Amino acid sequence: MLPATRTARLRFGALLVALAIAFSVEDAWAQVPTAGTFASAPAYSTSGQAAVVFRGGTVDQLEAAARLTSAGGVWAQSPNGAFQLLVVDGPAFLRDAFKAQFPAGFSSSTAVTLVAARSAVPPGNDPRPIALRSVGGKTWSQPTEMGPYPLTPGDTTYFVLEQAGTVWAVQNGTATTILDLRDRVTLSSEEGLLSMAPDPEFATNRYVWIYYAAANPRRTVLARFTRNANDLAINRDSALIVLETPQPFPNHKGGAIRFGPDGMLYLGLGDGGSGGDPNGNGQNLGAMLGKIIRIDVRAASAAQPYLVPGDNPFVGSAGARGEVYAYGLRNPWRMSFDSASGALWAGDVGQGAVEEVDVVQRGGNYGWNITEGDRCYKPSSGCNRAGLTAPVAAYDHSNSRCSITGGFVYRGTLVPEIAGAYIYADYCSGEIWAIRADAPGTPVLIATGAKQITSFGIDANGELYVLSQGQPIRQIVRP
Numbered sequence: 001m002l003p004a005t006r007t008a009r010l011r012f013g014a015l016l017v018a019l020a021i022a023f024s025v026e027d028a029w030a031q032v033p034t035a036g037t038f039a040s041a042p043a044y045s046t047s048g049q050a051a052v053v054f055r056g057g058t059v060d061q062l063e064a065a066a067r068l069t070s071a072g073g074v075w076a077q078s079p080n081g082a083f084q085l086l087v088v089d090g091p092a093f094l095r096d097a098f099k100a101q102f103p104a105g106f107s108s109s110t111a112v113t114l115v116a117a118r119s120a121v122p123p124g125n126d127p128r129p130i131a132l133r134s135v136g137g138k139t140w141s142q143p144t145e146m147g148p149y150p151l152t153p154g155d156t157t158y159f160v161l162e163q164a165g166t167v168w169a170v171q172n173g174t175a176t177t178i179l180d181l182r183d184r185v186t187l188s189s190e191e192g193l194l195s196m197a198p199d200p201e202f203a204t205n206r207y208v209w210i211y212y213a214a215a216n217p218r219r220t221v222l223a224r225f226t227r228n229a230n231d232l233a234i235n236r237d238s239a240l241i242v243l244e245t246p247q248p249f250p251n252h253k254g255g256a257i258r259f260g261p262d263g264m265l266y267l268g269l270g271d272g273g274s275g276g277d278p279n280g281n282g283q284n285l286g287a288m289l290g291k292i293i294r295i296d297v298r299a300a301s302a303a304q305p306y307l308v309p310g311d312n313p314f315v316g317s318a319g320a321r322g323e324v325y326a327y328g329l330r331n332p333w334r335m336s337f338d339s340a341s342g343a344l345w346a347g348d349v350g351q352g353a354v355e356e357v358d359v360v361q362r363g364g365n366y367g368w369n370i371t372e373g374d375r376c377y378k379p380s381s382g383c384n385r386a387g388l389t390a391p392v393a394a395y396d397h398s399n400s401r402c403s404i405t406g407g408f409v410y411r412g413t414l415v416p417e418i419a420g421a422y423i424y425a426d427y428c429s430g431e432i433w434a435i436r437a438d439a440p441g442t443p444v445l446i447a448t449g450a451k452q453i454t455s456f457g458i459d460a461n462g463e464l465y466v467l468s469q470g471q472p473i474r475q476i477v478r479p
């Protein structure tokens with residue numbers, strides 16, 4: 001049985017683009033397997049070169065595509081478990097077949113996606129080096145977040161946050177400010193406008209969720225705003241304050257808002273700052289700081305900004321905050337859900353010696369300030385690790401490394417070199433690593449030279465981007 005895959009949508013124009021790509025790699029088509037049916041699907045194409053990939057969609061839609069292409073297609077399973085159809089017939093065949101299948105062209109109801117790919121990589125491979133390619137002409141000063149901002153399917157508009165307090169939309173290569181919160185946001189090294197996430201129902205409710213640092217008193221703010229119906233702008237006056245967290249120091253604000261596959265809002269909060277967690281927030285379940293929290297904002301209102309989900313791990317525990325989902329975090333600087341597995345991945349910034357990657361489980365204790373990365377912190381040796389979840393990966397501050405920037409598990413289609421791998425970087429050294437999400441082993445260095453990496457971005461197709469201070473946004477592409 002085919003697993004359900006994420007639906008991505010395509011307009012007819014994109015089909016033509018893909019066909020153009022197919023033409024450019026036509027010489028590679030002969031290397032694609034020419035046999036295979038749905039019933040006898042191989043694990044994956046190992047031939048190295050696949051010119052065109054169809055990706056579904058529903059089983060019915062994929063099977064329809066399979067019937068259309070049975071003479072020249074081969075079924076394959078990508079590392080994320082999604083099935084793909086590799087088509088080896090010519091561009092005219094593709095065009096005719098899809099015109100027959102979708103006479104009205106591709107629309108928002110078309111769940112089969114056509115993507116171009118130059119090769120197919122067997123699952124279970126370790127990640128391999130990639131390249132970076134600048135997108136758009138704009139240089140960003142202090143970008144902290146980038147993500148899809150579409151009201152309609154197929155819209156490729158994306159948003160970018162500048163730490164100082166502005167939200168931008170980039171549509172057809174043109175960047176415009178769509179929200180200016182500079183008068184509400186405190187900017188310092190680690191304070192500022194730190195995260196934004198469109199609501200899971202953004203296409204209908206136009207809500208966006210925003211997290212920033214503010215002053216008088218020093219605090220962080222989680223607020224809901226509403227996008228205008230008829231333009232890209234976000235209404236400044238639409239703010240609904242959902243959560244304000246007092247902050248004792250100007251550093252370690254954490255800051256990533258992510259909606260889980262369960263529809264809940266997850267927010268990473270740092271330990272409050274200074275150094276060494278002087279207030280002991282990380283291990284204190286009664287404190288919001290040093291945590292990843294999970295709240296239900298689906299019915300947010302001024303009277304009741306959020307609900308604590310009844311299945312949160314510490315609901316009903318004496319002295320614990322019900323919002324807590326996981327604890328022992330120092331400064332989770334960027335976290336994300338794996339769109340295929342639903343796992344929550346985080347980069348947690350170290351004190352002065354070790355950075356770490358965590359796969360965050362419900363109720364897990366990630367160690368701070370008993371441990372820093374894979375080492376004891378308090379005490380500096382012989383610490384009690386009972387009940388602590390060790391990081392999936394850790395690295396020290398050699399080679400001028402200083403601070404982790406967590407990224408995403410790559411589930412796009414254009415860069416098979418990193419299929420199914422979690423991507424992260426060091427802010428100072430500019431090194432970018434990948435580690436297999438299904439079987440984390442030794443991280444693989446996949447790129448160097450991109451300094452001041454503040455964040456990673458993602459687009460509607462799951463393609464990844466690197467955000468650096470004073471640089472254009474750069475897409476991760478094949479080498």
Ligand SMILES: [Ca+2]
Nearest residue numbers: 366367368373
């Ligand atoms: Ca830890």
